[in-house]
Amino acid sequence: MASTSAEKVLIVGYGSIGKRHLGAFEAAGAEVAVVTQQDVTHQKIYRDVSSAVVEYNPGIVVVANSTDKHLAALENLKLAGFKGIVLVEKPLADKVISFKHSFAGLYVAYNLRRSPLLTRLKEELKNREVVTAHVYCGQYLPGWRPQRDYREVYSAKKDQGGGVLRDLSHELDYTQWLFGNFEYLAAQGGHFSNLEIDSDDVFTLLGKTQKSPHVVVSINYLDRVARRTILVHCQDATLFVDMVAGRLMINSEVVLDNLKVADTYLEQARSLIEGRTQSLSSFDDGMSVLKLIEAAEHSSQERKFINL
Structure with a gap:
């Protein structure tokens, strides 16, 4: 897989919170694609995580589907060989989980x-x-x-x-x-x-x-x-x-x-793009x-x- 770019962001899920993350990353200057089953005409769309990782080659993935599907999305990213940064919408999952990964970073969107x-x-x-x-x-x-x-x-x-x-x-x-x-x-x-x-x-x-x-x-x-x-x-x-x-x-x-408070989504996006992840x-x-x-x-x- 070619090297990834932090300015290429993949949003998994296109509900209200997925759209909010999309807007924040676009405002931060990133190129954004979406994994969704919805018919969305104004965005680069993929139907599954694996093809999106291989074809789009993002540097950052935002998991923004429903809470009960977060772990499955993380497992799919790992299976697809994704090595970049992952931001999971809060909470991390619907219950305590065991998950090992080799992502460059894994964060939870407590913006x-x-x-x-x-x-x-x-x-x-x-x-x-x-x-x-x-x-x-x-x-x-x-x-x-x-x-x-x-x-x-x-x-x-x-x-x-x-x-x-x-x-x-x-x-x-x-x-x-x-x-x-x-x-x-x-x-x-x-x-x-x-x-x-x-x-x-x-x-x-x-x-x-x-x-x-x-x-x-x-x-x-x-x-x-x-x-x-x-x-x-x-x-x-x-x-x-x-x-x-x-x-x-x-x-x-x-x-x-x-x-x-809305500005915190933009600041979170900028922090991830620029590698300011300490807090x-x-x-x-x-x-x-x-x-x-x-x-x-x-x-x-x-x-x-x-x-x-």
């Missing part, structure tokens, strides 16, 4: 790590003692993709890797990125609303992390007003992030304002999130604290 809000928050926390942290994300599932029936999207289907615990696992990733991995936790969650889905729509985790004795993460599919916030009480200050408003406050002072979520980070998800589910089912 909120590229947010200036979170990178600044991480910097501000570096020399502070965190007492407690409260992470919240809620958005009404029927409003996510208004052009589609919410009951038909993968988020609504447990067997496709849907459910708020996996769908909003950004919160789990950046919580551990900011405050260290959970050491133990208790969780309560499930399908509690009248949404016509069979996946979980509410989950709350409470536990101790490496850098904080008290961390709460609460996520749901129910909030009619989309909210994504982080409240951190330190010994010497209170820090608050509102990612919808794009705002970071330290006590009563507004430190950053009007920053856009991206690694395969091991993605596996840590999957283990955290399984621990939360086990805790909720067994009604007890779980050590990690």
Whole structure:
């Protein structure tokens, strides 16, 4: 196989998130092709991963099909002899997996790590003692993709890797990125609303992390007003992030304002093209999130604290 180019990107899957990645990489100056069964006339199209790898010879592959198909896509890339960089849409898979590879790099698309809000928050926390942290994300599932029936999207289907615990696992990733991995936790969650889905729509985790004795993460599919916030009480200050408003406050002072989350997709794309991958979520980070998800589910089912 000829040498690959990081400026040639292959997107596996052409749903809403695949289209978002496509737009980000094109904006970053990359040439982009797609693996999909859809009839798409304005893109270079392949029907399977193997032929795309051989014929298109990409340097970067983005796995953006449904969560339950991520592992199969990774296996197909390995079988096709792909040696470049792989970015897998979050979460890494629908359950903890065992996967060995010889890719140049394997990352998980927890792009909120590229947010200036979170990178600044991480910097501000570096020399502070965190007492407690409260992470919240809620958005009404029927409003996510208004052009589609919410009951038909993968988020609504447990067997496709849907459910708020996996769908909003950004919160789990950046919580551990900011405050260290959970050491133990208790969780309560499930399908509690009248949404016509069979996946979980509410989950709350409470536990101790490496850098904080008290961390709460609460996520749901129910909030009619989309909210994504982080409240951190330190010994010497209170820090608050509102990612919808794009705002970071330290006590009563507004430190950053009007920053856009959408820009993190573009920054993630540029980082991969330029080889700036140090702060991206690694395969091991993605596996840590999957283990955290399984621990939360086990805790909720067994009604007890779980050590990690």
